Amino acid sequence: MKKWIGLAVILLFVAGGVVTWFFYWKNAQLYPSTDDAYVAGDIYQISSRIPGTILNLDVDDNQPVAKGQVVATIDPEQYDREVDQAQAALAQARTIPARNRAKIAEAQASRRLPAPSSWRGPTSPASPSSSRGARFRSAPTIRR
Secondary structure, three states, X not given: OHHHHXXXXXXXXXXXXXXXXXXXXXHHHHOOOOXXXXXXXXXXXXXXXXXXXXXXXXXXXXXXXXXXXOOEEEOOHHHHHHHHHHHHHHHHHHHHHHHHHHHHHHHHHHHOOOOHHHOOOOOOOOOOOOHHHHHHHHOOOOOO
C-alpha cells in the first residue's frame, strides 16, 4: 500500500507541474514579454488620407477588420466649410469676365472708341488710308 501512496504522490506532483506549465504557457501567449524589449508581431499603421477630428471609432482594440470597412468617422464640418469657401471663390471667379466686359464697354463709351467688331488692326503710317500719312504727303516741301 505504501507503494501506491508513493506513486499517487509522484503522479500528483507531475500533474500539478503539467497544469502549472499549461497556465504559464497560456499566459505567455496572451501577454508576451522579453528582457530585450523586443516583441515579434504584426503591426499595421492606420492613418486617414485626410486629417481631422474623429467623431466615432467603429472598431475595438485588436478587432479584425475587412478591406473597405469603415474604421472611424471624421468630423465633416471643416471640409464642409472649405467646400463652401471654394464654391464662393468659384462664383466670384465666374463674375470676373462679365466685370471685365463691363469695364471695356465703359472705357469704349468714355473714349468713343469703335466697337471691337469694327477694329481692323494697325495700319502703316505711309498707307494712303492713314490720316497721318495723308498729312505728311500734303505738307509743302521746303527747299533751300
